[in-house]
Amino acid sequence: MILLVSIVRFAKTLTDMRLPNFQNARRAIIGCIALAAGSLQAGPMEVRLAAAHDEFLVNRREAIHGLLDPFGVPEVARPVIETPRGPFHKPEDWKRHVVATVFWVGEQPSENNPTANTKSAWDPNWQANFGGYDDPLARDGYAPAGFVPQQNSFYVALPYNDLTSGGKHREEASKVIPWFWEKYRGDGISVCKGHWVEIHRGGRVCYAQWEDVGPFVVDHWQYVFGQERPRLNRNNAAGIDLSPAVRDFLGLRSGEEVEWRFVEDYEVPVGPWRR
Secondary structure, three states: HHHHHHHHHHHHHHHHHHOOOOHHHHHHHHHHHHHHHHOOOOOOOHHHHHHHHHHHHHHHHHHEEEHHHHOOOOOOOOOOOOOOOOOOHHHHHHHEEEEEOOOOOOOOOOEEEOOOOOOOOOOOOOOHHHOOOOOOOOOOOOEEEEOOOOOOOOOOOOOOOEEEEOOOOOOEEEEEOOOOHOOOOOOOOOOOOOOOOEEEEOOOOEEEEEEEEEOOOOOOOOHHHOOOOOOOOOOOOOOOOEOOHHHHHHHOOOOOOOEEEEEEHHHOOOOOOOO
């Protein structure tokens, strides 16, 4: 009888614990009492209590498993693979039959180049940061002779500046520049500077980075990001300026036509344009 009272007290303790899987615990309690009552008439009490205890532990383990994983999270993480934006280009992405002119870091003003290129639209110390004068005549391969450029010698200029003279982004910039919000870092920081351009001419393909604005105009987004043709200018409606390195790689002369389009960094292959 004393043993039965002890078991009842044990059962009450289990109830007071408010186990998460109460129904399983309740069945275990009832089993304990039944076994205890039956043991007064037959069978060793220790054996029956051990069996009831084992059953209780099994039920308890099942309850704990549910608590450890209440939302059914898989044991192995499921990777999420995102496709980069714009892996395929539309035919209209290409700007075709565009007259190209040659310009360079450090170029001084002339009749066809009204602005000195010692600074760019986005870098007031362009020549210093580049490392020197990018002489179009004195070359060492695709680099200027006499020094090692500190920036990519494959660069271009296009006739659109996403920043105003006050440092704010132009009103249309966020609407017309496809990668605007991906590259946006705040006022005064261009999202165009450094973007990659692919250029074709005569079966050769070159890659360069957008580092300045021109020729001549700074707001022609309808051409740069749309379908308009370059505006008329004194350089036969030129629509892109190319660095000496791009000129030499493509084997062109200033005033000849090229095709170009924007590309993403992951689309740019290994080449002399990768420093």
